[in-house]
Structure formats: structure tokens, C-alpha cells
Amino acid sequence: MRMRLDFEPKGDALGRYYTDPAVGQVFISLFDRCQASSILDLGSGAGSLTFAAARRWIDARIQTVDVDLGAEEHIRIGMASYGHLYHNHLVADVLDENLPEIFGGKRFDLAVCNPPYTRIKWREGFSRILAEAGMEGLRTLSPWTLSSDIMFIAQILRLAEPGAEVGVIVPDGLISAKRHRAVRQALLERVRVMRVVQLPRRSFRGTEAQAHVIVFRNERGRGESIEISNLDTDGVSYPISVAKDDACIRMDYGYHRSTKGHLRNAFSLRSIGAEIIRGSLSSAEARQCYEPVFHTSSFNQPSAFDYRLDGSSLTPDRPGRRIAQSGDILLARVDRELQKKICVVRQGQAVLTDCIYRIRVPANWRDSVIRGLLSDAGQAALVGAARGVGARMLSKEDLLDLEIVTP
Ligand SMILES: C[S@@+](CC[C@H](N)C(=O)[O-])C[C@H]1O[C@@H](n2cnc3c(N)ncnc32)[C@H](O)[C@@H]1O
Known part of the structure; x- marks a missing residue:
């Protein structure tokens, strides 16, 4: 849906540069969580991120906040x-x-945010905000370094449940500038940063600003490395794994890509921690099922990257019933041409038949997996790994160890 944004001024003090809806959709796909019950969007503006979140987590309660009276009507x-x-x-x-x-002490289990990037004057209450966010060290920052995006992140941390998943669109300075190294360090110590994705320059209306998505969990990291990717016209690129100490220096894809030289983009589903589950409905059960079912005959939509399923509010997985939902990759387990039957679910749900594998991978690997499997090399690898004549069959172990090369 396109909305009239006639209240969107240029270069204003509230930093009202709205996210392009297509970028909002990619942003939401970078979260790992399949379920969310309460979502927070601070600085929601006209709602690009909220609308995309509402489409992915259809049952979640969503709380939006914005100081701009003009935005209220649009989002409602x-x-x-x-x-x-x-x-x-x-x-x-x-x-x-x-x-x-x-908010009466209410906490949220997921947060999305594209904050304003404006310089702000220090206020008395900021010490308390930083302390309660667990980032008191930042109180000593020079006023030149303290910007609204940092304070928005601190407020999210005060409102997020332990373990909540948070995605924030942050300015390039926070990710790569030397003067922000202390902020990166504080953040990497306070939360578990999982991934950073560099966005194209035209991601927002009214500015060419370079920005990045940072996705983290509200828990202390244990020194895990961070996966850094780039969003381009082919989707989210193959991630570079960067050690925490190197991420303190810089977290932008462009820099790490150049320092790592040429990367051979080969991996297996096992090596990236994929979860592969086989559907469970037999064909007789599928015929009697009153809920939407996904079978090998359901691979019939135009774009493998954008499948929309008919179900909503299906109860979660239980023995004998496996559910596909947004973010899942589906692949035929048994079929004459199983290598061609592959897709990503963007929206909706369905019950899976026993001829389908459901593959769940960390969010930033999704595009690499599907592009790799659909490439000529990926198709040849799937054909080579499948067994049988006529209807061919792929075992879970063979699928886990298949070498996938991102084109
Ligand atoms: C960069 S825009 C992002 C809007 C929306 N989230 C999006 O991605 O399109 C930042 C938003 O923060 C709001 N904002 C700026 N300062 C704020 C403040 N102190 N409190 C609440 N909202 C604020 C602006 O009105 C604007 O809607």
C-alpha cells in the first residue's frame, strides 16, 4: 500500500526519512524469530517497518510510538x-x-526501529536511560558523539524482555566511524549482535544516506562472531564472519569484504546450523485435512523468493503436524524433479506433507541458500545427491552435507 506522505518534510529536525516499503520487508526478513507476541516500534513514522512486521507476525500485539502528530493518522x-x-x-x-x-512496566519480545539520526542536547534524564539500558559507560561520551539513534537503542533495551530480538536501522557513522568505536564496543558488550546488513543508498525517501541494519538479542554475547552482509539487487549477500574484536573496529560489509580479499562462497546447510524437518501428512491425511496443505504440487507460484500461503493462525508444530511459515525454505523431498521445487515462504502458513522438507536457517543466510540451490551448480548438486529412478528422493543427511556455492 502506498500512502500519501505530504507531511514528510526535507531535512527536518525529527529526521523523518521514511524507509522504502521494499527495504522494510527485507528488514523484517532478517529476524530469526518465527513467533512474536509483542512488538515495539519507536519512531514508527508512517509505519513502513510496522506494516511489514504486522504481515510477518500476524498475531502479535504491536505498540508504535512517534512524537509527530501528523504520522498518527497514517499509521492508524x-x-x-x-x-x-x-x-x-x-x-x-x-x-x-x-x-x-x-507503558506500566510492560516489556516487548521483539523490536523494530528506524530512529532519527540527529544530534541531541544532553538532558538530565539521559544518565538514567543509559544506566538502566546497561550502557552507563556511554555517559562519558562527548556531546558530539551522542546522537538520537544511540538514545533510541538505549530506550529499546529498557523496554525489551531478556532475550528479545531487536533490529535497528543505524547510520553509517555508528557502524564505521572511528569516533563511534566506544559505542560499538559498548553495544557489543551489552547485547549479542548476530548480524549487520549494509543497505543500498536509496533505502529511504528524501536522502541518499548510507545506513545498515543491525540485528541483536537482548542478552550478553559470549564472544560469538558477527555475520556481515550487503543488500543488493540480488538480495542479501553471502555473509562474512567477523570476530567481535574486529567488529569493534568497523562493522561495514564494504570494509570487511575488502580486507578478506576474494571469498569462495561455499558452505553446507550443516555448517550454518540449518534445521531440516520433514513434513508429516500422508497423501490420504492431506486429502482429509481442512487446513491449507503444502505438497509437491504446490510449487506453482511465479517467484521462488516470494511464496504466499493461504493459512493463518495455525497452531504451532506438534508431532504428526509440521507447519510452514514466513521465512521457511521449502524443498521437495520426493519428486521426479525435486531440484526445481524450492521456495521461500514470505507470508501465510500451511501444513506440510511428508514429501516436503522445511529448512530453517539464520535469517541472513536465507538468500544465499536459495540462490545457491537454484544456481546451475546447486541444481546439479541436488540432482547428484538425489537417489532413485522415476520419483527421486533426497535424504536429510545428504541435504545437510550438500556443498552450496553462492553465485
Ligand atoms: C527515520 S524516521 C523513521 C520512520 C519509520 N520508522 C520508517 O522507518 O519509515 C524517524 C521517526 O522518528 C520520529 N521521531 C524523531 N524524534 C522523535 C522523538 N524524540 N520521539 C518520538 N519520535 C521521534 C520522527 O517523527 C520519524 O517518524
């Missing part, structure tokens, strides 16, 4: 037209130190 109308029932919008200053009290 947008959410109502999506039919998302559980939405609440608050017109408020996100930098208010009492924000947690305003």
Missing part, C-alpha cells in the same frame, strides 16, 4: 486497512526518561 489507518487488530499507537517523546513507566 494503515494498520486498520491491513486488518491487524492488535495495534496501539502513542504520541510521545521516545527520549522521555519515564517511557517504561508510561
